[in-house]
Amino acid sequence: MAHIYDYAIIGSGLTGLSIAAALSRETKNIALIEAADVPCGVNKKVNFPTGPMNNGIRFVPDSVLSEKALRFLGNILNTSVVADASEEAPITYESGGFKTFLGFGDNPPPFYEELAYFTNSKRLDLTLQPYEWTQLLFEKFQGDFMPRSYVTKFHQEGERVTHVTINGSKTLHAHNFIFAGTVKDLALLLPEEALSVRARSKLSKNTYWTALCLDLCHSKAVTESTAMHILNGTTQDEIGPCAGRFLPAIEVDGQMLQASQWMTFIEQEVTEDSEVVGLALKKIKRQIKRAYPEALDGLKLERIFVAPIISGNGDLKLSANLTIPELENLWIASATVNEQKNLVGALLQAETIMASLGFRVEADETSSVMEEESTAEMSL
Numbered sequence: 367m368a369h370i371y372d373y374a375i376i377g378s379g380l381t382g383l384s385i386a387a388a389l390s391r392e393t394k395n396i397a398l399i400e401a402a403d404v405p406c407g408v409n410k411k412v413n414f415p416t417g418p419m420n421n422g423i424r425f426v427p428d429s430v431l432s433e434k435a436l437r438f439l440g441n442i443l444n445t446s447v448v449a450d451a452s453e454e455a456p457i458t459y460e461s462g463g464f465k466t467f468l469g470f471g472d473n474p475p476p477f478y479e480e481l482a483y484f485t486n487s488k489r490l491d492l493t494l495q496p497y498e499w500t501q502l503l504f505e506k507f508q509g510d511f512m513p514r515s516y517v518t519k520f521h522q523e524g525e526r527v528t529h530v531t532i533n534g535s536k537t538l539h540a541h542n543f544i545f546a547g548t549v550k551d552l553a554l555l556l557p558e559e560a561l562s563v564r565a566r567s568k569l570s571k572n573t574y575w576t577a578l579c580l581d582l583c584h585s586k587a588v589t590e591s592t593a594m595h596i597l598n599g600t601t602q603d604e605i606g607p608c609a610g611r612f613l614p615a616i617e618v619d620g621q622m623l624q625a626s627q628w629m630t631f632i633e634q635e636v637t638e639d640s641e642v643v644g645l646a647l648k649k650i651k652r653q654i655k656r657a658y659p660e661a662l663d664g665l666k667l668e669r670i671f672v673a674p675i676i677s678g679n680g681d682l683k684l685s686a687n688l689t690i691p692e693l694e695n696l697w698i699a700s701a702t703v704n705e706q707k708n709l710v711g712a713l714l715q716a717e718t719i720m721a722s723l724g725f726r727v728e729a730d731e732t733s734s735v736m737e738e739e740s741t742a743e744m745s746l
């Protein structure tokens with residue numbers, strides 16, 4: 367008879383890993399299924415001449431919900447990930463000088479919400495970076511990790527998912543399934559009965575945003591400013607503004623180097639259009655050069671990457687405990703279905719799903735509490 371896992375988690379990004387690490391306190395009978403070669407999703411480590419850093423810019427606004435999300439993460443890792451909260455207004459470059467960024471006025475970009483996240487003047491300073499969170503979470507995971515395994519279909523019997531197909535051929539059975547991949551893909555992955563034609567088409571047609579990122583290593587120190595930069599320039603074109611920030615300059619082999627990380631958004635449909643991607647990158651560089659005329663001279667390293675569908679309206683109706691209404695054992699953990707989105711949304715979604723599975727995650731490993739009424743079925 368086929369092995370039945372207690373939990374099958376699809377996707378090993380921050381969301382999937384948080385759940386996988388937290389559940390490992392309860393059972394080792396977990397399958398963590400990942401399409402890529404390695405875990406971590408978008409929060410992976412990048413080795414730069416200035417040292418290891420996040421895969422693109424990372425910013426956590428200071429808010430009650432951010433603190434809640436990071437407390438949850440800290441509880442899983444048994445360490446606090448927040449060093450402090452600090453305040454620094456975002457800046458922009460206008461009429462030959464830097465000014466406090468006051469908003470987009472009458473001309474908000476179509477991805478206003480995505481960018482507005484970065485314009486909060488209050489931020490949380492971290493003791494550990496998101497690429498370190500995912501590494502540590504993976505260390506805490508104790509089940510079976512299955513890389514290069516793309517879930518291509520969910521199969522249901524009655525109101526329960528019984529198994530998934532992996533890479534079009536392999537079958538994996540579990541009592542509970544947690545989907546932490548891209549919500550849009552559910553239009554293809556879910557069985558016909560589980561999603562109405564209308565919901566399926568809505569899910570496919572929603573607007574999703576792709577992040578277009580530029581990580582630069584400058585061959586000299588450019589600025590001491592650690593403020594978030596929102597650069598737009600004077601021309602209003604179809605390519606919108608970008609957000610970016612400089613990391614502290616450091617000396618490497620006798621030379622001062624400074625890294626900076628920039629990001630803008632393009633619609634998911636044009637992700638493959640090299641002309642749009644090229645234009646957007648050019649615009650980012652033009653804005654940096656306008657503000658810091660020598661910053662791009664003799665760049666030590668330039669890293670361009672595209673992160674498809676990092677946000678967007680994953681408009682999917684879920685039951686109160688975050689399962690697909692027609693499938694009582696399929697929880698949807700993707701950050702894009704949480705009101706908060708981003709890192710905070712990913713963690714809050716994971717926390718709510720843990721609660722819905724019947725677990726409250728406390729800092730001390732021994733005090734993880736299983737609630738009396740658990741909706742999850744376990745074979746322990």
Ligand SMILES: Cc1cc2nc3c(=O)[nH]c(=O)nc-3n(C[C@H](O)[C@H](O)[C@H](O)COP(=O)(O)OP(=O)(O)OC[C@H]3O[C@@H](n4cnc5c(N)ncnc54)[C@H](O)[C@@H]3O)c2cc1C
Pocket residue numbers: 376377378379380381382399400401402405406407408409421422423424425426515516517518546547548551577579629673676699700701702707708709710712
């Ligand atoms: C460049 C960049 C900059 C960002 N900056 C910030 C920031 O400053 N502040 C902030 O709060 N947030 C930021 N974010 C967003 C934040 O990082 C993400 O919202 C969050 O990490 C999402 O985590 P996730 O686990 O939901 O998704 P992901 O990290 O995308 O992980 C999903 C995983 O699921 C796997 N998967 C998907 N489908 C399947 C399948 N069918 N079968 C098997 N595996 C599958 C994928 O391979 C992937 O590994 C940024 C994101 C990017 C890309």
